């Protein structure tokens with residue numbers, strides 16, 4: 001199979017026609033599906049209703065280390081919240097920082113900080129003539145909206161059964177120091193539900209990048225969103241840390 005990047009104008013036209021036909025066949029089915037992200041069903045939303053009644057003016061407001069939770073608190077989160085999140089992430093509480101309730105704002109902020117202030121390894125990305133970003137596709141539209149907002153050149157990388165095409169990624173990052181990062185939804189990635197294999201995780205973690213300030217944004221959004229209760233039926237994901 002020829003990669004899109006390597007196609008001639010004629011091949012691109014043929015590919016476009018084939019994709020348009022495929023798209024039209026989906027449109028013709030008249031489906032009304034939102035595949036953009038994992039939207040919880042009503043039954044799942046119902047599960048969180050009791051939380052709305054958990055706190056009131058009679059509730060205890062001190063965390064276990066004595067922090068008054070009504071006030072400005074600690075930067076990295078109260079111990080109880082760090083422990084809860086660590087249990088979901090299969091990690092240690094000391095590796096957890098609790099932000100606000102939206103991971104997308106945290107991801108936007110991460111990219112914005114690299115853009116404005118740079119990383120410990122390099123100058124601010126706004127000083128680069130061009131910034132490029134790897135986008136495993138199909139992927140998450142709101143990730144792509146962030147890198148688009150910063151006018152990064154987004155390079156699509158095909159998704160395989162085991163994750164993104166690692167041969168292509170390794171080749172690209174090794175030779176181009178303008179490629180500064182990659183979006184990853186490593187578990188049950190939308191829309192195909194693919195979980196990165198151990199080999200893909202290892203290759204991502206150990207690849208040689210021309211950019212010393214290369215960043216992997218590891219959006220493990222669906223770490224507890226298993227389809228089956230049976231542990232043997234759940235996908236396991238290697239810890240990239």
Ligand SMILES: Cc1ncc(COP(=O)(O)O)c(C=O)c1O
Pocket residue numbers: 036037038039101102103104105140185219221
């Ligand atoms: C892969 C992925 N990342 C991030 C988010 C957004 O999460 P948050 O509500 O924490 O901003 C979603 C929600 O749809 C998602 O599907």
